[in-house]
Amino acid sequence: MPAKPQLRNIDPEDEAQLLATIDRWVDREVRPIARAYDHADRYPTETVEQMKELGLFGATIAQEHGGLGLPAGTYAKIVMRISRDWMAITGIFNSHLMLALAIEKFGTKPQREAWLSKLASGEVRGGLALTEPDAGTDLQGIRTTARRDGDHYVINGTKTWISNGIEGSCFALLVKTDPEASPRHKGMGLFIAPKQKGFTVGRKLEKLGYKSIDSGELIFQDYRLPADHLIGGEEGQGFYQATGGLELGRLNVAARGVGVAEGALQLATAYAQVRKTFGKPICEHQAIQLKLGEMATRARAARLLTLDAAAAFDRGERCDMEAGMAKYFASEAALENSIESLRIHGGYGYSKEFDVERLYRDAPLMCIGEGTNEMQRMLIAKQWIKRNPVS
Numbered sequence: 065m066p067a068k069p070q071l072r073n074i075d076p077e078d079e080a081q082l083l084a085t086i087d088r089w090v091d092r093e094v095r096p097i098a099r100a101y102d103h104a105d106r107y108p109t110e111t112v113e114q115m116k117e118l119g120l121f122g123a124t125i126a127q128e129h130g131g132l133g134l135p136a137g138t139y140a141k142i143v144m145r146i147s148r149d150w151m152a153i154t155g156i157f158n159s160h161l162m163l164a165l166a167i168e169k170f171g172t173k174p175q176r177e178a179w180l181s182k183l184a185s186g187e188v189r190g191g192l193a194l195t196e197p198d199a200g201t202d203l204q205g206i207r208t209t210a211r212r213d214g215d216h217y218v219i220n221g222t223k224t225w226i227s228n229g230i231e232g233s234c235f236a237l238l239v240k241t242d243p244e245a246s247p248r249h250k251g252m253g254l255f256i257a258p259k260q261k262g263f264t265v266g267r268k269l270e271k272l273g274y275k276s277i278d279s280g281e282l283i284f285q286d287y288r289l290p291a292d293h294l295i296g297g298e299e300g301q302g303f304y305q306a307t308g309g310l311e312l313g314r315l316n317v318a319a320r321g322v323g324v325a326e327g328a329l330q331l332a333t334a335y336a337q338v339r340k341t342f343g344k345p346i347c348e349h350q351a352i353q354l355k356l357g358e359m360a361t362r363a364r365a366a367r368l369l370t371l372d373a374a375a376a377f378d379r380g381e382r383c384d385m386e387a388g389m390a391k392y393f394a395s396e397a398a399l400e401n402s403i404e405s406l407r408i409h410g411g412y413g414y415s416k417e418f419d420v421e422r423l424y425r426d427a428p429l430m431c432i433g434e435g436t437n438e439m440q441r442m443l444i445a446k447q448w449i450k451r452n453p454v455s
């Protein structure tokens with residue numbers, strides 16, 4: 065039986081304390097290393113150890129399984145704060161928590177007991193393995209298959225773009241258990257897939273931004289998994305399970321977008337007050353004020369949309385459209401604010417000695433992940449029309 069969702073809340077004082085701890089950690093440990101690690105595309109091993117101590121790998125996992133059991137609103141604020149300084153590292157625990165969510169929400173009791181505490185401590189780390197070379201948006205078009213063989217499944221196929229694919233050790237793996245099924249989603253399953261014989265890592269993918277976190281290709285060749293690794297224990301549920309965490313997934317990406325939009329604004333605000341042209345700080349020129357005014361408004365609107373969707377999630381309300389709006393708006397805000405911040409920095413915006421170029425390279429990812437913004441707007445429109453029928 066899947067676990068019943070539990071409504072979560074947090075005492076405002078506890079939340080403030082937790083966010084202050086995150087702030088101190090970002091100030092002391094994250095901001096000082098972000099530029100060098102990003103430029104070297106180096107995996108932040110020590111940062112990961114600190115994230116374990118902070119409990120981030122169990123942030124949204126229930127306390128009974130060793131997690132912090134945070135509401136979505138608090139979690140979103142944590143992601144915003146870190147993303148202002150280094151968005152990429154939030155992917156190390158974001159994608160991992162999507163794996164945990166699939167097990168917590170849809171797994172059997174033995175699956176929850178076997179995996180969640182190890183995921184919460186960060187002893188086991190991983191992510192979601194859905195995308196394939198020929199199927200991203202159209203997930204029902206995947207080709208990886210799982211064939212039943214006694215009390216095992218034999219899995220063959222390739223996944224690509226998998227966050228934490230190289231450093232992680234366990235993934236929620238989407239497969240076809242019946243490639244001929246119609247409709248296609250009825251033939252899909254989601255497995256808990258630890259690295260072992262038959263599961264190899266292909267190449268590490270080179271990217272425009274989102275550096276330091278590993279994006280890998282995963283190859284499955286006669287990879288044998290005991291049948292009790294099928295999440296929920298029933299075939300045909302995989303598509304529903306893989307997309308069943310979409311509200312929290314969209315909130316994750318929205319919060320990252322807010323962080324980048326705010327980070328870009330902060331950098332521009334500071335720079336515009338110290339850089340002088342024609343005898344005055346550039347923030348006193350109207351052209352720069354127009355940009356700052358738009359950037360500040362976008363960042364605030366993105367934050368409010370995201371917290372509004374998270375609050376609906378925490379009240380247990382349906383919020384796929386609200387989370388989609390937040391994801392769409394906040395990711396576009398990140399993109400627009402990062403380019404405007406770069407322009408405000410003039411030639412220095414183009415320099416690798418300033419941080420704004422990293423935000424500019426990182427921002428487009430949020431428009432792609434968790435449902436591209438093209439799809440997002442169509443989904444928002446469909447839901448909007450459904451909720452507003454002509455009587």
Ligand SMILES: Cc1cc2nc3c(=O)[nH]c(=O)nc-3n(C[C@H](O)[C@H](O)[C@H](O)COP(=O)(O)OP(=O)(O)OC[C@H]3O[C@@H](n4cnc5c(N)ncnc54)[C@H](O)[C@@H]3O)c2cc1C
Nearest residue numbers: 159192193194195199200201202225226227433436438439
């Ligand atoms: C850095 C990075 C990390 C990632 N991490 C993960 C991960 O951890 N796990 C994972 O499984 N995947 C991951 N992905 C993959 C990501 O989820 C996919 O890239 C995304 O879903 C889009 O799929 P695609 O790249 O195949 O594009 P496609 O699906 O081929 O889309 C191409 C274009 O067509 C548009 N399009 C597609 N269908 C329609 C339609 N019906 N109507 C209108 N427009 C349409 C899209 O919006 C897009 O603009 C990651 C990707 C990146 C870049």
